[in-house]
Amino acid sequence: xxxxxTRSPEAELGLLDATMIGMGAMIGAGIxxxxxxxxxxxxPAAIVVFALxxxxxxxxxxxxxxxxxxxxxxxGGYAFVRxxxxxxxxxxxxxxxxxxYMIAGALYALGFAPNFLELLHVYGVxxxxxxxxxxxxxxxxxxxxxxxxxxxxxxxxxxxxxAVSTAASGSVETIFTVIKVSILVVFVAFGLASPMFSGxxxxxxxxxxxxxxxxxxxxxxxxIAFEGYDLITTVTEEVQNPRENIPKAIFISLAVTVVxxxxxxxxAVGTLGAGGLAEAGEAGIATAATSFMPTGLPVIQxxxxxxxxxxVFSTLTALNAVVIASSRVAFSMGREGxxxxxxxxxxxxxxxxxxxxxxxxxxxxxxxxxxxxxxGNMSSLFFLLSFIIVNVAVIRLRRExxxxxxxxxxxxxxxxxxxxxxxxxxxxxxxxxxxxxxDPLALALSAAWILLGAAAYFALKxxxxxxxxxxxxxxxxxxxxxxx
Amino acid sequence: xxxxLDIIIAGGGRVGFQTAEILADRGHDVTIIERDxxxxxxxxxxxxxxxxxxxxxxxxxxxxxxxxRADVIAALTGESGLNLAVCLAAGELNPDIRTVARIDxxxxxxxxxxxxxxVFPERAGSRVAANEILGSDVQTLADVTxxxxxxxxxxxxxxxxAGKALSDVRFPEGTVVVSDADGExxxxxxxxxxxxxxxxxxxxxxxxxxxxxxxxx
Numbered sequence: 001x002x003x004x005x006t007r008s009p010e011a012e013l014g015l016l017d018a019t020m021i022g023m024g025a026m027i028g029a030g031i032x033x034x035x036x037x038x039x040x041x042x043x044p045a046a047i048v049v050f051a052l053x054x055x056x057x058x059x060x061x062x063x064x065x066x067x068x069x070x071x072x073x074x075x076g077g078y079a080f081v082r083x084x085x086x087x088x089x090x091x092x093x094x095x096x097x098x099x100x101y102m103i104a105g106a107l108y109a110l111g112f113a114p115n116f117l118e119l120l121h122v123y124g125v126x127x128x129x130x131x132x133x134x135x136x137x138x139x140x141x142x143x144x145x146x147x148x149x150x151x152x153x154x155x156x157x158x159x160x161x162x163a164v165s166t167a168a169s170g171s172v173e174t175i176f177t178v179i180k181v182s183i184l185v186v187f188v189a190f191g192l193a194s195p196m197f198s199g200x201x202x203x204x205x206x207x208x209x210x211x212x213x214x215x216x217x218x219x220x221x222x223x224i225a226f227e228g229y230d231l232i233t234t235v236t237e238e239v240q241n242p243r244e245n246i247p248k249a250i251f252i253s254l255a256v257t258v259v260x261x262x263x264x265x266x267x268a269v270g271t272l273g274a275g276g277l278a279e280a281g282e283a284g285i286a287t288a289a290t291s292f293m294p295t296g297l298p299v300i301q302x303x304x305x306x307x308x309x310x311x312v313f314s315t316l317t318a319l320n321a322v323v324i325a326s327s328r329v330a331f332s333m334g335r336e337g338x339x340x341x342x343x344x345x346x347x348x349x350x351x352x353x354x355x356x357x358x359x360x361x362x363x364x365x366x367x368x369x370x371x372x373x374x375x376g377n378m379s380s381l382f383f384l385l386s387f388i389i390v391n392v393a394v395i396r397l398r399r400e401x402x403x404x405x406x407x408x409x410x411x412x413x414x415x416x417x418x419x420x421x422x423x424x425x426x427x428x429x430x431x432x433x434x435x436x437x438x439d440p441l442a443l444a445l446s447a448a449w450i451l452l453g454a455a456a457y458f459a460l461k462x463x464x465x466x467x468x469x470x471x472x473x474x475x476x477x478x479x480x481x482x483x484x
Numbered sequence: 485x486x487x488x489l490d491i492i493i494a495g496g497g498r499v500g501f502q503t504a505e506i507l508a509d510r511g512h513d514v515t516i517i518e519r520d521x522x523x524x525x526x527x528x529x530x531x532x533x534x535x536x537x538x539x540x541x542x543x544x545x546x547x548x549x550x551x552x553r554a555d556v557i558a559a560l561t562g563e564s565g566l567n568l569a570v571c572l573a574a575g576e577l578n579p580d581i582r583t584v585a586r587i588d589x590x591x592x593x594x595x596x597x598x599x600x601x602x603v604f605p606e607r608a609g610s611r612v613a614a615n616e617i618l619g620s621d622v623q624t625l626a627d628v629t630x631x632x633x634x635x636x637x638x639x640x641x642x643x644x645x646a647g648k649a650l651s652d653v654r655f656p657e658g659t660v661v662v663s664d665a666d667g668e669x670x671x672x673x674x675x676x677x678x679x680x681x682x683x684x685x686x687x688x689x690x691x692x693x694x695x696x697x698x699x700x701x
């Protein structure tokens with residue numbers, strides 16, 4: 001190779017790959033796991049819920065695009081905030097983001113379990129979920145044994161995999177995403193054609209009693225669905241022409257994802273009805289598919305199996321992605337000296353951020369004991385909070401560093417980040433209020449996590465010996481030429 | 485100790501940019517201050533450092549580069565006087581900061597009264613040039629390597645690889661540990677990475693960060 005001017009690793013991901021990474025993260029488990037939960041709260045208005053969430057997220061997307069283009073650091077939200085805020089604020093941001101990913105991991109694992117059971121059921125290995133569910137469904141402790149065990153095993157397996165070998169590359173992600181989207185397209189096509197859909201009933205759009213107001217808590221609960229485009233900003237280094245392609249990839253993936261969600265949710269509500277969807281919970285899409293997909297096909301026997309397989313596949317790949325994402329946040333925090341230094345170290349034998357992965361695994365495994373809905377609530381809450389900080393970061397950066405080079409500047413500044421902050425705050429408020437009424441456990445755990453973080457921050461700060469002034473220069477150096 | 489340094493480089497030209505590239509490969513946070521519009525956009529294309537557009541002698545611009553949190557400032561523009569001024573101003577704004585100034589003639593060592601270190605790139609460059617001209621079969625390490633870094637790395641206490649035998653450490657692809665402790669012999673599988681000892685390591689730039697993580701923590 002010639003003496004290249006470009007920095008390795010070579011930029012090899014195109015716009016398509018970058019877009020696929022974002023889509024892969026968003027069209028993952030969320031659509032399979034959360035649709036039923038949204039229908040439970042909002043009824044047929046679940047469609048509205050996802051559309052509005054897409055709009056809300058888009059404002060933060062603009063902020064991410066501007067930050068990613070002007071702060072060349074792979075690392076996503078934490079890296080950006082670290083650049084701008086003081087130690088404590090950036091610590092809390094990292095701490096929340098870390099938790100959000102870990103809880104999302106638990107959510108996906110919990111979504112994996114019922115879908116996996118549904119898959120086994122389609123092939124007749126286990127009795128239909130209603131019968132398994134009849135014993136298990138409503139109460140937490142009754143549901144524990146089987147699905148808890150499955151979720152626990154899923155997390156354990158993927159954590160072990162990631163702990164001993166380095167992660168899959170972007171191109172694998174592209175293939176995964178294509179598979180997921182294709183399966184959903186099949187779902188939508190069959191759904192639209194099915195007789196069940198022709199008699200679709202979307203009225204009343206809003207559930208009786210709560211009315212249109214029900215949309216807001218459902219939005220809060222499912223907000224996490226559109227979290228994921230920020231993963232694009234974690235691979236920016238490998239993207240060609242990042243200052244153009246990163247913002248584009250963010251917007252395209254967001255737009256396509258919203259369209260896919262709307263189509264899928266419309267079909268699901270149209271065929272199964274909001275009530276049926278709500279009843280099926282985490283396996284909503286899979287159940288809908290089993291109801292209208294053709295049966296008696298060769299090999300796969302049951303067309304529904306394809307979709308159910310998609311759900312299992314999606315929850316597993318999404319789980320894998322958040323295992324990586326969460327450990328990466330912890331790892332960067334360790335590197336920056338914001339967590340114990342060992343968290344920021346690679347394992348000498350495996351070459352992976354072993355301690356960071358283990359630390360994330362502990363919380364994830366513990367969270368698998370939560371009800372799915374609590375996991376969704378908490379993850380959404382923490383993403384909402386960290387998105388608020390990201391929007392604040394954009395405004396602060398513009399004010400404090402007006403001369404910073406910004407290859408991408410968002411249009412209509414400062415409107416988008418302000419609107420983003422306002423909408424995210426609104427949803428946070430609604431979600432907190434909703435949790436106070438329905439899920440105080442999730443709220444208490446969330447508060448406990450933040451308090452734990454603050455305590456850890458100050459304990460760590462105290463434990464640290466007074467920092468040696470100046471960098472340690474003499475230990476690492478290029479051999480002869482640099483000296484003079 | 486934080487392993488990542490916050491480094492400001494004033495001047496994003498040839499020297500400044502190449503330096504930023506090496507530092508970013510090693511996982512440090514680099515901010516470049518650059519006046520020239522076109523250079524700014526070239527640097528932005530490479531996407532390796534945050535860029536502040538403006539004059540590095542302007543305290544407001546230095547401030548925007550995050551001087552109060554930075555560990556090092558290196559003034560690497562082509563003008564010695566300007567570099568010196570930048571370092572002095574930076575020292576005023578953040579007394580703890582390490583300052584490095586590029587100078588353009590011999591004898592610039594006298595400046596170390598005002599700055600922590602001086603750099604004279606032409607001297608280093610002329611060594612390389614002399615070696616190339618002579619085309620000798622025997623060259624110093626750094627010259628044969630295009631992109632490779634030949635580094636002398638001291639193993640830190642408590643680093644992931646500290647005290648481990650080479651056969652027990654998985655270095656990323658693109659790494660060769662050349663010498664054993666303190667360069668006495670060629671490294672073998674059973675060579676132990678003793679904390680406090682230095683080893684010659686050949687590394688490809690994109691994995692320097694990982695290697696340093698393993699050996700330095």
